[in-house]
Amino acid sequence: MKEYSKTFCVYPWIQQQTTPTGKINFCCISMHTFVPREDGSAMMLDRDSFKEAWNSGYMRDIRKKMIHGDSVFGCETCYEQEKVGKKSYRQCHNEEWSAKLGSDTIEGLVDRSTANDFEVDRPPAYLDLRLGNLCNLKCRMCNPYNSVQIENEWKKLDAKSENRYSKFWNKFGLEFGSCTPWYESENFWKGVEENIPFLKKVYMTGGEPTLIEGNYRFLDRCRELNYADKIELFFNINFTNLKEKFIEQLNEFQWSSVNASLDGHGEVNEYIRAPSRWDVIDKNFRKMAHEGGARLGLGISPVIQIYNILNVVDLLEYAEEVMEETGREIIVDFLFCLHPDFLDIVHLPDNIKHEAIARLEDFKMSSQVYRSQQEKSFFMKNGIDSTIKRLQMSLGQENPQMIRDFLSYTKTLDEERRQDMRASLPELTFLLKEAGYDYDSQVSLLVDQ
Ligand code: SF4
Structure with missing residues (x-):
């Protein structure tokens, strides 16, 4: 697949993610982002739809930035990996999906989308499902959004300490x-x-x-x-x-x-x-x-x-x-x-x-x-x-x-x-x-x- 730019990643063209709290995101690595409604509040999957999120202004803007080689808020982990010579998620995903769907298919998808104000004309081929925060562990680098054990512990620690x-x-x-x-x-x-x-x-x-x-x-x-x-x-x-x-x-x-x-x-x-x-x-x-x-x-x-x-x-x-x-x-x-x-x-x-x-x-x-x-x-x-x-x-x-x-x-x-x-x-x-x-x-x- 041709390298569109140094920040190009195939994910916003092929993947959607549900966060454990029911928001929609463009990548699991991008932890503090979500697809917003027009009023800025988060789209929620019990009310909004995958379809609305897929070609929302937010997603189209991310695609546009990646084609132009601009940095995307939320992709810092990939940029940090590349700085120290680690093969980044971005690079791995581009390689993986070129092999899976074929470079021609991906380029066709990206080129059509670029010509059409960055809309994508097929639903995602990859779904990242996080159906809630039910977990039996409370790992030290994790957070309440991903583990109900941490959610409970956090509440308890706040109650003990005036927040x-x-x-x-x-x-x-x-x-x-x-x-x-x-x-x-x-x-x-x-x-x-x-x-x-x-x-x-x-x-x-x-x-x-x-x-x-x-x-x-x-x-x-x-x-x-x-x-x-x-x-x-x-x-x-x-x-x-x-x-x-x-x-x-x-x-x-x-x-x-x-x-x-x-x-x-x-x-x-x-x-x-x-x-x-x-x-x-x-x-x-x-x-x-x-x-x-x-x-x-x-x-x-x-x-x-x-x-x-x-x-x-x-x-x-x-x-x-x-x-x-x-x-x-x-x-x-x-x-x-x-x-x-x-x-x-x-x-x-x-x-x-x-x-x-x-x-x-x-x-x-x-x-x-x-x-x-x-x-x-x-x-x-x-x-x-x-x-x-x-x-x-x-x-x-x-x-x-x-x-x-x-x-x-x-x-x-x-x-x-x-x-x-x-x-x-x-x-x-x-x-x-x-x-x-x-x-x-x-x-x-x-x-x-
Ligand atoms: S560049 Fe990295 S963080 Fe951004 S969408 Fe791709 S894999 Fe995710």
Whole structure:
């Protein structure tokens, strides 16, 4: 496919996303955007339709900016990835969809749309469904929109502290939000069903997609309407529970990619992704690697953040071990945590960055997958190399306020969840203290400061 511009991404021409709160967005990576009505309020899928959103002024403006090579608000993560040599989502999607639909088809779609004030003349081929925030975990980098556990915890912490917890988050652009059951509305289901005949791919996350009943309803409808074998599925799941019903469905679709949302190995994962248990996750992950059929692709997508930067190597070693044991390819692809800002590794003091770089460099020397020339190792290599580059480029840019915010937030959750960073992440605690950031002397966000 021709490169229309340095910011061109095929998504606004082929994809629509439902947010867990029922808004419509143009990409899941763009976290703080939504398709608005004319009065500026968000379109909501229990009242508005996919169709109205698809060729709204907002969507047409994004397409226009991408054709002209202008930056698009919400696409910062992709631009940041490209800056450090990580293959961006934008680049991956352009490549993936050129292969799926054919370059000619995409160029035809984009050129016709450009000539027609950026309207697109076919419904989306890709639907990203997030049917609510039902989740059993409260991962530290997540938010109330994506997990009802965090929603409940947030309410509790606010009640204990005259809303100090909310005030802290407001500084980082996040407000308390709760989900209504918009995904049960007939308006939404009518819109979804109209899209099914045009779909090539569907992504499901949440919340935790294996727990969300609406996902099973959607998969059932695809089968009843005889489109299942034309549709590829893609999931991010936390592997804390693996229902037979879930595994059975997958075989009827054209292909299923199942990505494990894991951010560490063992206790590190349990600490970040409470209240998960590693022994359960490990059992389920190996089961799927062993028993998943020939139409299954398996992956792991750790979110690289302060909590796991020193230990991500253990997760990489785990992935290699499972690959060797089961003979199944596992794609490991890193995501950089940019929101909330205070979890971003670029803010760390240099002693931790040097240690993290050394550990990743050591892994490169010992890893079979990293050193293999095979295509399957591309994402792991690219993830490691770009993380090292990001750490190197940010040497000397320690941000004391961010680290203090990180520690106050950590302490607040530790007290509420009965966890302890000093016990679960002793090396990080030690190195932070060495650089002048002492966990023990930091106060929780609930205390008046
Ligand atoms: S450029 Fe990146 S953030 Fe923007 S639509 Fe494409 S994938 Fe999403």
